[in-house]
Amino acid sequence: MQLLDGVLVAKKIKADLLQLVKAEQDKGKRVPHLAAVLIGDHPASASYIKNKIRSCAEAGYESTLIHRDSSITKEGLLEIVDGLNRNEAIDGYIVQLPLPRHIDEQEILLAIDPKKDVDGFHPMNIGRMVIGLPAYVPATPLGILKLIEHYRIPTEGKHVVVIGRSNIVGTPVSLLLSRKAYPGNATVTLCHSKSTDLAEMSRKADILIAAIGTPHFVKADMIKDGAAVIDVGMNQIADPASKKGHRLVGDVDFEGVSRKAAYLTPVPGGVGPMTVCALMINTWTAYTGKIYG
Numbered sequence: 001m002q003l004l005d006g007v008l009v010a011k012k013i014k015a016d017l018l019q020l021v022k023a024e025q026d027k028g029k030r031v032p033h034l035a036a037v038l039i040g041d042h043p044a045s046a047s048y049i050k051n052k053i054r055s056c057a058e059a060g061y062e063s064t065l066i067h068r069d070s071s072i073t074k075e076g077l078l079e080i081v082d083g084l085n086r087n088e089a090i091d092g093y094i095v096q097l098p099l100p101r102h103i104d105e106q107e108i109l110l111a112i113d114p115k116k117d118v119d120g121f122h123p124m125n126i127g128r129m130v131i132g133l134p135a136y137v138p139a140t141p142l143g144i145l146k147l148i149e150h151y152r153i154p155t156e157g158k159h160v161v162v163i164g165r166s167n168i169v170g171t172p173v174s175l176l177l178s179r180k181a182y183p184g185n186a187t188v189t190l191c192h193s194k195s196t197d198l199a200e201m202s203r204k205a206d207i208l209i210a211a212i213g214t215p216h217f218v219k220a221d222m223i224k225d226g227a228a229v230i231d232v233g234m235n236q237i238a239d240p241a242s243k244k245g246h247r248l249v250g251d252v253d254f255e256g257v258s259r260k261a262a263y264l265t266p267v268p269g270g271v272g273p274m275t276v277c278a279l280m281i282n283t284w285t286a287y288t289g290k291i292y293g
């Protein structure tokens with residue numbers, strides 16, 4: 001079984017980005033600049049943001065963190081978004097989700113200038129991606145594509161089964177893997193909680209992508225021998241043996257599935273680091289102005 005090592009691939013891509021940035025600096029140009037907006041003190045969100053800021057440093061980017069209390073009003077947050085849209089020194093920015101309940105996430109995401117939407121969540125970018133125009137691709141699906149590409153996993157004519165249809169992972173990754181390109185040209189089945197005979201479906205998958213949010217949902221008897229299994233899930237479970245009292249596990253039963261799969265992502269260390277790395281790729285794209293000029 002080949003482990004799909006997201007830490008290693010992300011490190012290599014960030015080192016390549018750093019070289020590109022250095023080449024720009026040598027020409028006397030400024031470096032790419034990513035801003036991140038964090039609202040409240042959600043520990044998982046704070047930890048994601050920390051990783052993103054650290055990745056910026058690794059790629060040679062400048063970063064700015066805007067952290068506000070969860071009592072911020074919708075108007076207050078829209079003001080920050082407007083400021084970032086106008087700030088010419090910032091190439092791209094993200095608003096870390098989830099937002100406090102009193103703020104409508106969609107309203108905030110719609111206010112982000114699509115040119116700076118490096119998370120790729122704005123309908124303009126989703127729409128452009130769907131019809132094959134250059135667009136910022138959501139970070140987790142882009143990270144998955146980069147992982148498939150790095151390990152040269154064949155996708156053409158293969159059957160991909162995606163479990164989970166979220167706007168940020170399942171739906172975009174299923175669209176991307178069915179487009180006319182590599183990675184792509186696959187026949188894709190998108191499953192969700194209302195799918196019947198899920199195990200029967202997943203056993204037909206050459207490539208199985210699990211984005212469900214349920215620890216160890218995918219067991220060995222749900223996959224076919226030699227499948228590539230990509231585990232997007234990040235679930236915290238109690239673990240009295242660990243210092244923190246909990247640990248991170250995926251949606252896939254790693255131990256059982258590793259005996260049957262040909263390729264498998266670990267959790268942590270698989271899709272997670274690739275997601276952050278994909279954000280760095282999108283920020284570089286924003287800096288170069290290749291999509292919107």
Ligand SMILES: NC(=O)c1ccc[n+]([C@@H]2O[C@H](COP(=O)([O-])OP(=O)(O)OC[C@H]3O[C@@H](n4cnc5c(N)ncnc54)[C@H](OP(=O)(O)O)[C@@H]3O)[C@@H](O)[C@H]2O)c1
Pocket residue numbers: 140163164165166167168169170191192193194195198211212213214232233234235271272273275
């Ligand atoms: N590694 C990363 O960088 C990264 C990035 C994003 C998310 N994640 C993780 O990925 C997981 C999924 O997150 P998400 O935001 O994509 O999804 P989500 O919005 O939480 O939705 C979960 C999806 O799984 C489906 N589902 C739930 N139970 C199911 C079942 N019993 N059988 C079949 N399908 C089922 C749901 O179906 P319905 O639509 O019918 O409800 C839904 O489409 C979470 O653990 C999250 O933390 C990781």
